[in-house]
Amino acid sequence: MRIGIDLGGTKIEAVVLSDAGEILFRKRVPTPKGDYPGTIAAVAGLVREAEKEVGETCTVGMGIPGTLSPVTGLVKNANSVWLNNQHFDKDLSEELEREVRITNDANCLAVSEATDGAGAGKQLVFAAILGTGCGAGVAINGRVLNGRNGVAGEWGHNPLPWQNDEERLQAAENPCFCGNEGCNESFISGTGLCFDYFRHTGEKITGAEISERAGNGDKEAEAAIQRFEQRVAKALSMIVNILDPDVIVLGGGASNMDRLYKNVPPLMAQYVVGREFDTEIKKAVHGDSSGVRGAAWLWPQED
DSSP, X not given: OEEEEEEOSSEEEEEEEOTTSOEEEEEEEEOOTTOHHHHHHHHHHHHHHHHHHHTSOOEEEEEEXXXXXXXXXXXXXOSSGGGTTSOHHHHHHHHHTSOEEEEEHHHHHHHHHHHHSTTTTOSEEEEEEESSSEEXXXXXXXXXXXXXXXXXXXXXXXXXXXXXXXXXXXXXXXXOTTSOSSBHHHHHSXXXXXXXXXXXXXXXXXXXXXXXXXXXTOHHHHHHHHHHHHHHHHHHHHHHHHTOOSEEEEESGGGGOTHHHHHHHHHHTTTSGGGOOOOEEEEOTTGGGHHHHXXXXXXXXTO
């Protein structure tokens, strides 16, 4: 059996998976924001409670909203900023007296969906999170591709390709939190969709409201969704031109817009080299549970 932990900005979730992928235990607790020792204690407490419940010592894998630097071993790029510059994996391993495997939360999505989700049986899976932010992970034969610098799959902080004049203006008006302009995250996250709608209408509403209005025939909302779809197509086409994955899996709130799976693939053909594109784009099978399941699967069966 294996434990998966998903550390988010507001909650920490733990599950225990059987070797067959059945969830035997699940619990969520609030994230101790700004409290590094408290975060270690909360995670360790969940692990101990889980093991008491199932009566067995388990492997532990964890997804975090950041990356472990292969140079320093410290957490970097975490939006839960109290994790940055900490030896999080070592500190947690010492607390639990065993090795803990840690990777980026988008990598966990990729591993989860490659193991027993939308990418099961595929060699190369590219999994993208279209949520409040925008990130991605790559799994090869069910294993995380971290990369030499620990940033493989950091698709959200590459520039949106083939920008038109309007997109260049929007990029200048809405710089990414990473310090650069024109990142995919600024356009094809839920936040990016809302900013685009606000920019055209002067009204601030949620992504879910934009989608609902579009479904009810609102022209401004429909135009915003169409721009979003075009931008998703551009951004994913760049991945096809570089990696040419066997399947593309989408997670996060925006992935629940079913129209994406019909409308985006035809748009991608104009950007893919050779103008041929037949890669499947699928919704994550495990939805919000993909991250925590993927963390558990950081310890594959053969280990």
